[in-house]
Each structure stands twice: as C-alpha cells, then as structure tokens.
Amino acid sequence: MKFKFATVSLAAATLLAAGCATEQQTHTAVGTGVGAAVGAGLGNLIGGNTTGTLVGAAVGGAVGGATGYNWNAIRGKLNKDTAGTGTQITEQPDGSLKVNIPSQVTFDTDSATIKPSFRSVLDQVAQTLGQHQDVIANVVGHTDSTGNAQYNMQLSQRRAQSVAAYLGDRGVSRNRLSAEGRGQTQPVADNATEAGRTQNRRVEIFLKPIQG
Secondary structure (H helix, E strand, O other): OHHHHHHHHHHHHHHHHHHOOOHHHHHOHHHHHHHHHHHHHHHHHHHOOHHHHHHHHHHHHHHHHHHOOOOHHHHHHHHHHOOOOOOEEEEOOOOOEEEEEEHHHHEOOOOOOEOHHHHHHHHHHHHHHHHOOOEEEEEEEEOOOOOOHHHHHHHHHHHHHHHHHHHHHOOOOHHHEEEEEOOOOOOOOOOOOHHHHHHHOEEEEEEEEOOO
16 A cells, blocks of 8 residues: 555656656756655655655655756856846845846836936846746836835835736736835845945846746
C-alpha cells in the first residue's frame, strides 16, 4: 500500500512539473534543482527510505521549478536599455525582479501623467514582457510624506494605474498587469530631507514568472 501511494504521488508530481513546462522551462533549472534537493531531504526524513526520497525529490522539484527563475538575461537587457535614467533593477528574496524608477523620470509633482522621459523606460519594460510571455508585472506607486496621507494614497494609485495602462497600450495583455498604490506607507529614505523625499517618490515594477 505504501508503495502504491508513493507511485501515485510521484506520478502526480511529475504531471505537475510537466504542466509548468512553458517557455519558462529554460529559466527554471536552478529552481527545480534546488527544490528537488530540498524535497529529497524532506522525503527521506518523512519516508525513511528510497521511495520517500524519490517522492520528496519529485514534489520538491515541481515546487522549485514553479518558483525558480533565471533573471540574468532580462536584468542585463533592462540595465543596458535604461542606462542613464537612474532606474535600479534588483532581484528580490521572493524570486521576483524589481524595476525601481525614480521620481525625476516618472511624473511631475501632483501629476499622474507619464513624463516623456518615463516612456522610454516603460517601452523597454513592455518589450521585455512581450518577449517573455511567461512573466507578469505588478506596478506599485509610492509618494513621500508631504501633504495629506489619503490624497497621497490616491495619487500613488493613479500613477500605478497610468503605468499599467501604458504597458497595456504597448501590447502587454491586461491580464498580465496589476497596479496598486501604497502612498507614503513604505518609505525607503528619510522624509525629513529633500534627498530622502526624492527617493521615496518612485514607481516600482515587480516582474514575476507565471506559475505553471
């Protein structure tokens, strides 16, 4: 009975991994390998035998493949295409890629209209999303603490929506885009200084792989 359960579990895990095999497949080798290694260790602890180890490896590999993503090519291209704009591109602990665009590029004060200097950056993001259909984008707007907190929240939401709409107008499927504003709630610098406020006024675009 244990062997039958293990066989079914292994088959299910294999099908799960196969279901995630899209264009992302070439980018998930690292995640799959790490997931399999961790899963094998857990399976060995749980099952205490070779069968348990194999099941754990299969399940772990499927999970790891769904979360692991190699951003090197995308990050390198975006860094090159946005050079000189102050845009920062960093990989996040959750496996996403953050594109951080500073306020001097994005919007004028108290405006949700995209500046011409911002369009070139967004054009490159849209192009990247067009080339990688297995990636989605979450746009997050931020403000400094100047003025009314509720108004700042609304302004950041309008800005995030403007960015998502722009990407959509450049051919990115709307169902791959989301937008949210966080107002002044997540500062990255001291709002008591102009330099700090400038850093806090920003738009972040989080690129994430679609889970299989």
